[in-house]
Amino acid sequence: MLARYGSFGFEPGQARSFPFTYYGAGSNLGEPLPEDLKQLALGRRIISFKGMDDHARCELFARILEEAFEANATAESDRPRLLVVVEEITCFLKKGVTDEAQEAAHHAEMSVDRIAREGRKYGVNLLLLGQSSKDLSYAMASTRQNITTRIFMGNSDREIEYADEFLEDGRMIVSLPPREAIVCNPQWGQVRIAVRPPLSKVWEPADEELRMLVGTRQGRPQAVLSADAHAVLELVGNIHRQTAQPVRLSQVVSQLGITSRRRIDRIVAELQQAAAARFQHLSERGQPLVVTPTLSAPGEQKPSGNADKTGRREGVS
Secondary structure: OHHHHHHHOOOHHHOOOOOOEEEEOOOOEEOOOOOOHHHHHOOOEEEEOOOOOHHHHHHHHHHHHHHHHHHHOOOOOOOOOEEEEEOOHHHHOHHHOOHHHHHHHHHHHHHHHHHHHHHHHHOEEEEEOOOOHHHOOHHHHHHHHOOOOEEEEOOOHHHHHHHOOOOOOHHHHHHOOOOEEEEEEOOOEEEEEEOOOOOOOOOOOOHHHHHHHHOEOOOOOOOOOOHHHHHHHHHHHHHHHHHOOOEEHHHHHHHHOOOOHHHHHHHHHHHHHOOOEEEEEOOOOOOOEEEEEOOOOOOOOOOOOOEOOOOOEOOOO
């Protein structure tokens, strides 16, 4: 990349970083998500969903898009206010998630569709990145129709039919060399461009690099959980202390009388955001979700001091 800088009129020494706030929603890295998600529509924010299961990832993604839209929908704008960049859009669509996450993915698709249809007049713009435009299925026809600028890079035969609707010859994308693209929109028509190398790092940093860049949440105040999330975490903790095994989420929500799928998804997302619990699917029929607590429920006191053989503890002041 550095070797190509000269072709675009700048020097390798211009490579730089940029200020941002990082939220590791599915990890213990970076900042905890703000209680008011509208704050994510301000400044430069990077939200990583790595480590979240399909249900929680899609539900949180949908909520963030909804809040970003609402934060800007107070007045119309003739210029961009907010650009929402979605990497690997398939991870948030029905065709890219498990059967159990279809409802949450539908919620995510509707949130994308709303911004595609209504966002422009409020200055909210979307940049959707995926392996193929066909990732946006025909169930998302409205989203596809509201895309005004399409960027085609080298791709295989599965994209030709779609590209043929916008380019003089869709087969052009098969022979596109690396670092070149075809941009197509109503104002420019069809323009072939060289892709400028980025000024900042583009590959995913290793966990150690991320810790160095953004730090961890260790030592920061624990996030305040909702009553639902607190109840789930407390019951999970009680069962886990008795069994020393991951706890089936279905068992916990059943005991608490929680039946709404959306409500459960929100609880899972909240506990993952707070790094209060780990979730994983079992490799058995139905892929049941199990949870292991990583934090005590807020307000729950952990024993302190040293235990004697009878289990009593010596207080430490």
